[in-house]
Amino acid sequence: MxxxxxxxxxxxxxxxxxxxxxxxxxxxxxxxxxxxxTYGATPQAQQVSQEAQTEKNLTFYDSGNPEAVGIIFYPGAFVKPESYSLWAQQIADAGHDVYVMHFPLNLAVLGGNRASEVQEQHPEQSFVLAGHSLGGVMASRYVVSNPEKIVGIVFMASYPDEKGALNELDIPVLSITGSKDGVLNQEAYESGKQFLPAETTFEVIEGGNHAGFASYGAQKGDDEATIPNENQQEIISQLVLEWLAQF
Known part of the structure; x- marks a missing residue:
């Protein structure tokens, strides 16, 4: 036995x-x-990101002006946060702090409430939440759960779903898309408009594509942009800065 x-x-x-x-x-x-x-940053974007401050769960682009409205940004799915450095640094240079969040496996769906970490560290500062693609979907869900903590939201090639419906909130929204975006689900994008406030500002970057909202090269399924990536980065920062002027 x-x-x-x-x-x-x-x-x-x-x-x-x-x-x-x-x-x-x-x-x-x-x-x-x-x-x-996973899409990694271009050498240029990587270099710019290295000049920023990398902290726990985020990369911080310091404007030196903490009294201005800051931006908390959620990257798109499988896109490394360094890829957003070009327009992020441009906005920081113009006077607005930018916090590009890091997520497990580069998926915002695995840490949708991470914006709260920035807000807890800077309780006196007002913030706009922004997101690219899936990051925008998760950003809108955070805003719905924390409507008193965010003064506005920016969608980049993105839209809210039912769980992130903003149509009953009195909150400014900026929606930016590219005319050559081959990744964005246009049917879902149009459907998502029902969850946006009536006063949403819509902007289209002529010649811009989905991958052009960052700097990581070509993306599978995307259409080819007809403007250089550097141009799209500049247009993104200009549109966001013009919209931020209302605060």
Whole structure:
């Protein structure tokens, strides 16, 4: 009986080791697969981001003017935060702090409430929430849950869903799209307009595409932009700054 019990224990131990090994392989393989889907910053964007302040869960572009409205930004799915450095630095240079948030696996859906970390650290500062693509969807959901904490929201190639419906909130909204965006689901975008306030400001960047809201190169399924990425970055910052002037 004792030998039989020892044999069973060895069998259970082997099974446990096999399960652990398989789990490690699955998790490791999934992580590597996700990395193949992730878009990294261009060398220029990477260099600009290195001049900013990288803190826990965010990259901070300091304007030196904490009394002005700041921007908390949620990146698009599988896009590294460094990719947004060009327009973020331009806006910071014009006088508005920009906080580009970092998320697990570069997915805002895995940390949708992360904006609260910035607000808790700067309770006296007013903020606009902004997001690109999936990041915009998650940003709108945060605003709905925290309407008293955010003074406005900017959608970049994005829109709110039902969980992030803003149509009953008295809050300024800026929606920016690109005329050459091949990734944005146009049907969902049009449907999402029902969840926006009536006074939403809509802007279209002629020749701009989906990937052009950051600087990470070409994106699968996107149309080719007919303007240089640097131009789209400048237009984004100009549109956002003009809209911010109301605060």
């Amino acid at each position: 004792e030998k039989e019990n020892k044999s069973k224990k060895r069998s259970f131990k082997k099974i446990g080791l096999w399960i652990l090994a398989i789990s490690v392989i699955i998790v490791g393989g999934s992580y590597l697969f996700i990395q193949t889907l």
